[in-house]
Amino acid sequence: MLKQPDGISIFNYCFALGVSEVFFLSSFYLSILDVSLFAIALPFSALFLIFSLYLFLRTHKSVKNLPNQEERRREIHAFYHQSIGIFTIIFSVLLFTALAYIPLMENGGHFYLLYCLPMALLCLIPSIISYKGMKLFKLETDRNLTKI
Structure with a gap:
């Protein structure tokens, strides 16, 4: 079984996400070259994207179980703030x-349609979790600004 991450950082899941995006961009390159191997790169991209989502959820679970959440509030808020940005951008790219x-269904577009829509919906899960986590772990400066 994998060990729970000690640090609360986006680097817990970013490597797998980066590998996923390399496979995704290489599939674009192969489809531009009109090589049919682009359809092989898409499942690997999906596999690494799902693995990065798993790593994100594992880090989220370890944040919820931290005994000293108040002391690490800034670090937790930064994790959720960065995560919402990353996964929202990936959601937008996959959806677009x-x-x-x-319109390019006859040129292999159905592969991208069948890959991008489910993966975009999967990227909504960490975006929503990050939004809720950001609201839960608001920084003290945010609270003081509303009182002025």
């Missing part, structure tokens, strides 16, 4: 890619 490939 799926929509852009709808």
